[in-house]
Amino acid sequence: MRAKEIMTQDVVTVKGSATVAEAVRLMRLRGLRSLIVEPRTPEDAYGIVTETDIAAKVVAYGKDPQDTYIYEIMTKPCIVVNPDLGIEYVARLFANTGIWRAPVIQGELLGVISVTDIITKGDFTETPKIHFLKKELHKAISNARSIAASMGEDSLEAIEAWETVDEIEAEACFHGMPKLDRSSREQFADNGVANELVTAGSQQ
Template sequence: MRAKQIMTQDVATIRGSASVAEAVRLLRLKGLRALIVEPRHSGDAYGIVTVADIAGKVVAYGKDPDKVNVYEIMSKPCIVVDPDLDVEYVARLLTTTNVWCAPVIRGELIGVISVTDIVGKDDFIAKPKLVFLRKELHKAISDARAISANYGPDSKRAIEAWDFVDEIEAEARYYGLPKTEKSSRELFSEQPQSVTPSLQAKVAV
């Protein structure tokens, strides 16, 4: 599952020069908890203003929301998310940076993704990451074995295939796959390798 598959495409933006009172009206109208602050020019960064910013920096100090500008309380530059980023990495990013949501940007603003989107729309309950990685690892090992048999274990294609196995295996272990004494590549290298039909032909000649 990628960020672009669960993000909210209906994004509400506001100018940094707008008043906090305007931001509150827009938040209430849209039923949102955050607004993306538009960049002032092509080289400028996006910002974000949340209900927490308004409560903690305006309401808590008894300030007049009509006299406080959004740029005074917003976060800028803000954390941004690539639309092709896997959801688990988005969740990790939002958690480690202690932010509730972030704009999804690929050249331009295309959506916003929040913790609520991740918990409410992602299928992590039905399809845990480790279950998915186990299946991918099994397939990668099967492919690497076939490539090694057809092209030789020392061929470039076989080496690349086993490199891919190592990558998936490492990621799966991060998500809880029990660590074994030897990797799948090492176990394969210790097995007697049969001679491929193409090699048999060369030997016969």
């Protein structure tokens, strides 16, 4: 699944010039844990303000929410997610950066995706990524062998096909597939050498 399939499309935004009190009222009214901060100009970046920002930067220091502004506590520019990004990569992005939600943007604001969306809407329990990758790897290997047989092992097409195999194999290993002593490409090359030796031996 991709980010655009599980994101929340009903996005609530706030201006950086709004007070924290106004933002809190909006968050309470809509039952939200964060708000996307609107860019001031087309060239400006999106920002984000979360309940954690409010608690850690306003409440914890006894600041007056009526006299504290969003631009003082927001994160800008914020990390954004491409709508076509697979949810496993969104989860990895969140884990690596320590964030819990991010706007989904492609030219314009499309939605917001959060850890909660991944857990409640994702299909990772029914179709783990490793199963998908194993199927893709099998198809990629068959394709690379076919291209190598028809166009030659040293052809650009064959080289590109085996590079695809290498990439999928590496990704599958990252997701838990046991690493082979020799890659699929190396095994294919070994078989080719073995066949050449057999052919040469039969001709002597």
